[in-house]
Amino acid sequence: MAMQAEQPKFTTRTPVDFVVIGSGAAGGVMAKELSTAGFDVVVLEQGPYVTPDKFMHDEIGNSTKRGLGFTADGDPQSFRVSEDEKAEERRNLYYLRVVGGTSIHFTANYWRFHEVDFIERSLLGPIAGTGFADWPITYEELEPYYTKVDWEVGVSGAVGPTDSFRSRSYPMPPLPVKSSGVLFEKGAKKMGWHAFPAPMAILSEPFNGRPPCQHCGFCMSFGCEFSAKSSSLAAMIPVAEASGHCEIRPESTVARLETDDSGRVRDVVYFDRNGTEQAQRAKAVVLCANGAETPRLLLMSESNRFPDGLANSSGKVGKYLMGNGQVHVYGYYEHRLNDYKSVQVTRILHDFYNSDPSRGFYGGGGMDARFQFNPVSFALRGLPPDAPRWGSEYKKMVGEYFNRVVDVNGHTTVLPQESNNISLDPNLKDKYGRPGMRTTYKDHPDDMAVQEFFRERCEELVEASGALRMWNRSINTTTGHAHLLGTCRMGNDPGESVIDKFHRTHDVPNLFISDGSSFVSSGRGQPTMTIQALAFRAADHIIQFAKKGEI
């Protein structure tokens, strides 16, 4: 169970070995790996340290306040479709500001990438108008670190028929199948497809001193009060704290990185919980602030030496923003399903994972089944489009449908386009005077086509599973992202990428980046397993560099 352990207190004026910025999926791994290797680490996290005993099953409260919603009071964002437009102020980048980051309230689907994800450009050739590229690393190089995630973070599952090779089995069996999983399997079988147990970063058995899932049902968008969900707070931060080398400094909002005369990062400037400016001196910095905040920080850290932002000699910081497409098809069934209980997902399929040129567009993905609602959200959004919206008929339908609906999802690829990006909004300022984040984003036609393809497959599956009626959520252009990927891409060419294959920035030798921003391609929908495998791998190399005096 995550407890806030006694931590060392480092002074700001004495350089620590590493400052890690952000304590989310990647930052938690980085803090744990570096501190248990004996390095002194300060983790600067803008959000509060909320312990699991404070997590609540409060659907309305969670989506608004109390540290577990998306709200970021006093930090405005804006959105536009192209750079010719004035951006409209509105929230569109969804992540959680809290110790543990977005891993606290995520759904915890933990798909590995397949071998093909790393080499698709070589297999399929270029795609005009995009930055479609191979990764500078392969699945084989990352595989040992995927296994580390399974065994150190805690992933339950069973090997699927379409998985790439793995060196070790899962540390624990899959979670018990839910009604949605049974129906999904039935529909898939009828279609000749291959459903298999979902890999989830949720414990099915006691593991590393944490209890298994209690099937409470307040899972996605909620913190797990049992620490059965393998968030960074539950799985990584307690180990980092126990090392005696890691100080988690919550409510510390980093504003910029300052460099010395030789162009190395020296100070991390942040606002403490009282709004007072502080500067933590560091020998090296690892930026793990996610695919939105990491480019923002680099762009805010411009100087005479780095006029376009830190580590941005390529001009690629903030560019190639990607998320993942998500398609929803709903089925209504005869029997009560009780699917509001437990975790979201218990069965998936990857039969359409690979891109198939004969379809006429690039893209692939995976499918799963879930009940993506709690009582209030179901009453507001769960009924079919032609249902009454008020009165006794509406009430009757809410009562009847709540326990009989399954949401079959398609999760799809998104192409990297340089014109899709995060930049600093010239008109918006946050409460510290920092520029707000501006998103510029337009879907590639292939990203829409692959969603249409998956909508059709989801409909086929829902029908084959015996639903009495079916409806879908229309496929619209993207107006926001919860998967924040690609904005400081990894590559061998310093003119085309921000970090090298070891996560070191091409321009600043003691600055590393490890989070969703390093992605070269989007994968098929569940990026966090790969974010954490990359973080374990990056930490391994950073430790070796530090030990050899090569930072």
Ligand SMILES: Cc1cc2nc3c(=O)[nH]c(=O)nc-3n(C[C@H](O)[C@H](O)[C@H](O)COP(=O)(O)OP(=O)(O)OC[C@H]3O[C@@H](n4cnc5c(N)ncnc54)[C@H](O)[C@@H]3O)c2cc1C
């Ligand atoms: C509702 C929801 C469900 C999701 N479900 C899944 C899923 O099932 N499977 C999956 O693979 N992914 C899922 N995701 C996405 C997943 O949560 C992210 O991919 C993952 O958490 C990203 O890891 P990260 O380390 O890059 O960033 P984060 O986990 O977002 O961590 C970044 C941290 O940095 C901190 N930070 C940022 N800027 C600063 C600053 N200036 N100073 C100090 N601290 C800062 C943030 O507060 C945050 O704590 C989901 C996301 C959401 C919102």
Ligand code: SF4
């Ligand atoms: S369903 Fe399980 S993992 Fe999810 S919050 Fe409840 S107890 Fe935790």
